[in-house]
Amino acid sequence: MTFTEQLRQENDDVFQKIFTHPFVDGIGRGDVPKDSIIHYVKADFEYLNAFMKIYALSMVKAKSRDDIRFFFDQIGFVLNDEVHPHHNFCDYVGVEYEALQSSSLPPTADHYIKHMMHHAQTGTIAEIYAALLPCPWTYLEIGQELLKTYKPTKSHPFYEWITFYADEEVERITLELRHRLDQEAQDVSQEQKQLIKEAFRKSCELEWKFWEMAYICETWPSEQEASRI
Numbered sequence: 001m002t003f004t005e006q007l008r009q010e011n012d013d014v015f016q017k018i019f020t021h022p023f024v025d026g027i028g029r030g031d032v033p034k035d036s037i038i039h040y041v042k043a044d045f046e047y048l049n050a051f052m053k054i055y056a057l058s059m060v061k062a063k064s065r066d067d068i069r070f071f072f073d074q075i076g077f078v079l080n081d082e083v084h085p086h087h088n089f090c091d092y093v094g095v096e097y098e099a100l101q102s103s104s105l106p107p108t109a110d111h112y113i114k115h116m117m118h119h120a121q122t123g124t125i126a127e128i129y130a131a132l133l134p135c136p137w138t139y140l141e142i143g144q145e146l147l148k149t150y151k152p153t154k155s156h157p158f159y160e161w162i163t164f165y166a167d168e169e170v171e172r173i174t175l176e177l178r179h180r181l182d183q184e185a186q187d188v189s190q191e192q193k194q195l196i197k198e199a200f201r202k203s204c205e206l207e208w209k210f211w212e213m214a215y216i217c218e219t220w221p222s223e224q225e226a227s228r229i
């Protein structure tokens with residue numbers, strides 16, 4: 001068993017929780033509360049901005065030109081391609097994409113970004129790969145699960161979203177990231193391996209929390225107080 005196969009197995013509990021989350025299942029059923037979608041796109045626009053910056057920060061730790069190419073290509077993918085699933089959500093709620101940009105981060109999104117930033121700034125390249133990997137991996141499997149369960153046709157409101165993440169390009173990115181982590185994890189100490197495992201698990205947990213954050217429209221306590229006044 002490879003190291004990332006082991007990570008997948010050890011975190012299957014969280015993956016299963018993600019697949020059955022009401023927001024995720026709602027994408028499959030074609031029925032998600034519009035407020036939750038708006039909350040998601042606002043936070044995810046900022047999350048993906050941060051994700052690109054983390055790739056850029058990680059480039060400083062590149063060991064070869066091939067590593068540099070990898071980080072560069074991933075920034076291009078997020079910048080040019082990952083806008084499509086956001087557009088699908090915006091079309092569903094009938095809101096312009098531009099209207100959902102430049103929002104402040106809800107607590108969970110803030111936490112997730114700072115978790116990845118922490119590893120990008122203080123960790124090894126293996127730790128960074130581990131903190132970043134649940135992002136493409138959970139979405140790839142969500143897409144595949146929803147495709148298998150709901151068999152959406154082009155008339156499904158989230159056909160574009162589901163087929164985008166179930167696509168072979170997301171699979172290729174996930175496999176490349178896994179391969180890189182498997183290589184890097186080969187000769188590390190037990191202490192470093194533990195750090196890598198913790199970085200991966202925390203990102204899986206935060207993936208689940210991100211869906212929950214969007215579903216319940218999570219805000220900071222002071223924002224809740226302000227809306228009661």
Ligand SMILES: Cc1ncc(CN)c(N)n1
Binds near residue numbers: 044048135136139210
């Ligand atoms: C929070 C989150 N995680 C993962 C993905 C898929 N790249 C995303 N768009 N947003």
